[in-house]
Amino acid sequence: MISRRNIRVKVMQTLYTVDSMSGEVKPGEPLSILNKKLEQSRQLFTYLIYFITEVARYSETAAKHRASKNLPSVEDLSVNTKIAGNEILWKIVEQPRFNPTVAEFKLKHIIDADLLKKIYLQLVESAEYKEYIEEQSRDKKSEKDILEFIFSTLLLPNDNFITHLEENFIHWDDDGEMMQQLVLAFLQKPGSYDFGEMVSKEKLEFAKSLLLTTLEKSEVTLELIKPKLKNWDADRIAALDLIILQMGVSEFLFFETIPTKVTINEYIDLAKEYSTVQSGQFVNGLLDNIHKELTLQNKINKKSYKNSTL
Incomplete structure (x- = not known):
């Protein structure tokens, strides 16, 4: 999934880190730095996808909370949870490596529950969401569009969300642009990505070769x-x-x-x-x-x- 351009960015960042180091660089250290940067990108990418899915799935949480009131109203008992069954959402959640990767990086401990709730409430008030839930059928485009809306309109322009990312992922500033491209490309074809592997073996070899050749x-x-x-x-x-x-x-x-x-x-x-x-x-x-x-x-x-x- 990661492109040649993304590979060059990671190699460039690694070379800059090596150039900034004081003292002699140990054998194998540049490759170690490169691998760490790729892993950090995999962690950040997985978190962004995880947060999107959690916003969508929060409709079920909201429905349970409202239904559990002492005197729930008709509205409380009829919260629309269509988005929790979003077909693309479940293609993501059911991928073999998605939940294990979320567990590997302990992403459930990173997520901000209050921020998640606020973004969900912004979602349900939006015209895009209301149009989405009014449609009875499930159309592939509308399923994709609502998840893209969450990411591009509710998350990325949200200062609180960006601050949250900066506090938990020190490399966000380096990877932000690349992550936007990767997430949007992933939502187009969610079945084409393995969460356990940021790059293919062939492209990883290219990354290593470009790094070592430039140094040598x-x-x-x-x-x-x-x-x-x-x-x-x-x-x-x-x-x-x-x-x-x-x-x-x-x-x-x-x-x-x-x-x-x-x-x-x-x-x-x-x-x-x-x-x-x-x-x-x-x-x-x-x-x-x-x-x-x-x-x-x-x-x-x-x-x-x-x-x-x-």
């Missing part, structure tokens, strides 16, 4: 980058920009199945999103310049990539 070929890539800096000193460039450039040049030289155009576009986007305002243009210029030079020197050798899943 650091001197080679710097030799190509430094002459292109003109009046810039390598030490004055944003650390993240230099990491992005080294990753890009590593892909040019050592990843035969990745087209150079894809590499350039991917790292321009990462620079724009994660570094400074000028970084996108800076990275674009440098990578394009280095690409032209390497091409003239016949140092870029690419194989057919049509069947590659990297």
